[in-house]
Amino acid sequence: MQPIILNEPFRAVFYAPFYVAEARGLFAAQGVEVRRMTAGDPTKAAENLIAGRADIAWSGPMRPMLLRDRDPSCPLRSFCAVVMKDPFLLVGRRPNPGFRLADLPRLRFGTVSEVPTPWWCLQDDLRREGIDPATLKRVTDRSMAENAAAVLAGDLDVAQVFEPHAALAEAQGAAVWHRAADRGPSAYTAFYATEQRIEERSAEFEAMIRAMAAALAWIAEAPLEDIAATVAPLFPDVPRAALTTALARYQGLALWSPTPHFPRAAFEQLRGAMQTAGILQGSPAFDVCVDEAIVARALGA
Numbered sequence: 001m002q003p004i005i006l007n008e009p010f011r012a013v014f015y016a017p018f019y020v021a022e023a024r025g026l027f028a029a030q031g032v033e034v035r036r037m038t039a040g041d042p043t044k045a046a047e048n049l050i051a052g053r054a055d056i057a058w059s060g061p062m063r064p065m066l067l068r069d070r071d072p073s074c075p076l077r078s079f080c081a082v083v084m085k086d087p088f089l090l091v092g093r094r095p096n097p098g099f100r101l102a103d104l105p106r107l108r109f110g111t112v113s114e115v116p117t118p119w120w121c122l123q124d125d126l127r128r129e130g131i132d133p134a135t136l137k138r139v140t141d142r143s144m145a146e147n148a149a150a151v152l153a154g155d156l157d158v159a160q161v162f163e164p165h166a167a168l169a170e171a172q173g174a175a176v177w178h179r180a181a182d183r184g185p186s187a188y189t190a191f192y193a194t195e196q197r198i199e200e201r202s203a204e205f206e207a208m209i210r211a212m213a214a215a216l217a218w219i220a221e222a223p224l225e226d227i228a229a230t231v232a233p234l235f236p237d238v239p240r241a242a243l244t245t246a247l248a249r250y251q252g253l254a255l256w257s258p259t260p261h262f263p264r265a266a267f268e269q270l271r272g273a274m275q276t277a278g279i280l281q282g283s284p285a286f287d288v289c290v291d292e293a294i295v296a297r298a299l300g301a
Helices: 013-023 042-051 062-070 101-106 117-128 144-153 165-170 195-200 202-221 224-234 240-252 264-276 293-299
Strands: 004-008 034-038 056-059 076-083 089-092 108-110 137-139 158-161 175-179 189-194
Touching: 004 042, 004 202, 013 034, 013 076, 013 202, 013 224, 013 240, 042 056, 042 062, 042 076, 042 189, 062 076, 062 264, 076 195, 076 202, 076 293, 089 144, 089 165, 101 117, 108 144, 117 158, 117 264, 144 158, 144 165, 158 165, 165 175, 165 240, 189 195, 189 202, 195 202, 202 293, 224 240
Parallel strands: 004 034, 004 056, 108 137, 108 158
Antiparallel strands: 056 189, 076 189, 089 158, 089 175
């Protein structure tokens, strides 16, 4: 078999199962050579897939959904569910156990600028609570690291971040006020590829799915110290204590899918959030955007 060129969009703790599969030799154990390359952002990864510079990537299922909504001939399809809850958190300077989303309109709030999905999902949560997202005093042009620093400095009341920003802020006295994963299923990360590559490299992709099934099973039950030790080389600038805290939170939230089968409810939640945000003009169908058949072939069920 020729090596598989795999694009990661960027480095993130919530992508831990992919790093586990690589570091523990699970891809190799399935007889496939995978060469991971960092694209730099999800848009670039999608461009690499379409241009044939990469065989497969992982990213939010929002990408095939969005591109197929714009152009029904788009060849990208998601498969192999991995992160099926929202990994984003709201962090404040001090503990606030009574916090509710209804409090946000009166607070200085920094939202994520690096990627769009967390705000699409949060604004949908707000609307379901009867809150107009337009009423928020929202900082939109800073990075998560900058917003976390602003919270610690008292220049913001609350920031939307993923790990390890929350754990690093907690180490300086901040606290997590809200966990988006508590809303339930939300389609955040899966493999995706063009339909042509899925057909051409189905044997290798099926092997990768089996490897991810093993990674998901391991990360659900493994001791936190073992998970942290496995992925730590990919996060050399994150103190081990903060990395372990971050992984503990995600493991406790059952952030990672129990199997690579794609839950339809997670897809529908994301599609609904994108529709209420005005991002989708239509309603891309699950069976058009997601290839469950390859997962069934890979796992024999």
